[in-house]
Amino acid sequence: MRSIPDVGGTVSPRPGEIATSVDRLLTEFLDAEAASLTSLDPGLEVMVTVARQMVLGGGKRLRSAFAFWGWRGAVGPRRAATSVLPALGALELLHTCALVHDDVMDASATRRGLPTAHRAAAGRHIALGLPGDPDEFGRSTAILIGDLCMVWADRLASRADLPAATLIAARRGYDRMRLEAIAGQFLDLLGDGALESSSIGRALRVARLKTASYTVARPLIYGAVLGGAAVDGPLTRAYTRYGMAVGEAFQLRDDLLGVYGDPRVTGKPVGEDLARGKSTVLLELARAMATGAEADELRRLLARRAPEDLPRLAALLTRTGAAAELDRMISERVACAFAAVDDAPLDPATREALGHLIAAASQRES
Template sequence: MPTSRIRKEVDEALFSFVDQRRPLLLGISEDLAALMAALRALLQGGKRLRPAFAYWGWRAADGEPYGDGIVRAAASLEFLQASALIHDDVMDSSDTRRGQPAAHRRFETMATRMGWPGAAAPFGEGAAILLGDLCLAWSAEMFEASGLEEERRAAGRQVYDLMRTEVMCGQYLDLLEGVRAQGTVGRALKVVEYKSAKYTIERPLHLGAALAGADAATMGALTNYGLPLGIAFQLRDDVLGVFGDPDETGKPAGDDLREGKRTALVALTLERAGETAAAELERRLGDPALDEAGVDALRTIITESGGLAACEEMIEKYAGQAHRALNIAPITAEARDALADLAVKATARQS
């Protein structure tokens, strides 16, 4: 199945599920229409990478090439992703997501526009947290309602449960690095592994493979490919968070710097920068008022210190590991070709 077809079918399954749940929410209260609107707006964007990797994990283990069950199970990962993004934006005080206001800003603006007397910002954050919780619940509900046999779902459920635990642990470690403000490359890579790499590529592959009844050798081969690729994917995302085109990333240029994210890119820069440059980066990192000139100054430090080049080398290293593992993986030829194409998409120099 071509990647474009996977995306189309995932979208259809995803929005069909939302439409089926809409009467339930509106039956509780018409006020919940705003919640549904915010969710639909967020779900309109995204690359659908996790469902794609889940589908090709299924095919790698010789699951049948077509079937609504695997599409619905894979699509449920988009609710988990939506939950993670909504909560992450609240924790990072992000203003935008996928080129539009972040969910908590959307609700805050609604409260302000309506002239309600209560505090708008806490309402926005609270409403977003609840929407994220709803998405988390719906991820499990959609998976269980996929139509796949219970035996298959039981095998996949173990992976799904582990994935949810890992991503929340990774998010906590990310918060911890921010408050410590003394990050190392090693600790940054630990965050990368659990907040992104496993959650974005390795576990979705495992989910699809487990649903297809994969053996231990196949699962191990998918780890050897998926984990290093996931690390390369997040390192690329970290670079784009500083140097990316806002039209491509959906976020203002340099937003990761304003949010003070302690990424591997920042840690690599601090290891290599001179004392004055490192102090400047530390002083300005996390300044929400950082303007375009400030972003450019920090980009210069990251580039001239060798931090950017070191990060690019690391991306190439991990991507190379993934490609070598894929070449010898005991999986179907069709899946190998598709996963090679997804590897290029995941680590490309544009978002």
């Protein structure tokens, strides 16, 4: 691959610079990987093209940003990031794997305003006039695309120019992150069918495993260990406090956007989780706070799961006070995150960047 413009030297990266460097790295990596795969058989072009679109089709690159600042907090402001960048970019391939599989499980039609992998693959099936059922082809192809992105993530991470002992130490946390994300996804899949009754506590547990750990806490610690920090030292302990608070705020904001967000901004239809009866923190708060006629109406609307009821259901979540309580919970976690940053052994630029990332995760509109 060609050399990637460096970030993280003596001057703090400008907003968006980390994402730009990661995108350039991913583009060059995927160009080479696509050429290698299609040389095996031209038919692989269908899968590779959709996979490439899923990786490069937008996204905030939050996980690689958190990992970068985790690394930066460990090494200080004077280390160039060239050697570590492939390990950071690998997180975006892992994230694509999770998104593609999640969209198959949820039967989602769009992601970031574009067709999901299974829908895009089904469209290619129709356009090429292939035999068989396009939807089944799309779902099967998407599963393989998710698996492919998992393999790509490992291949890219292995290109980091770091000591073997450092990579092995970081890999332990990386693997733990993947296990927790899978556990959280399965608990999310169980939903109301879980052996224990749904509750706010259980919904928060899913949010911690599926989102908080995987989006913020583990990438931060992964970056720190790549920078030579102790796995259980003062820096990684501070990152854990910060990461879980910011990660939970991220997921709670996602709950609100899923009901009240603008689809033109979020890139996904409003009310998908409600239509599926998914046990979110917002919904569990409403169940706990609704009384009398409101509780009866909530049960009735959730049982019907009719698309035309979504506006009434959203209004009901507001009337119960659940949306306001969720806002309060987000603010509480933001305050905890800022306290963790203030207490952490960080240089001023890293402390400032992590403060900006709190806002990016908790006040976003998409």
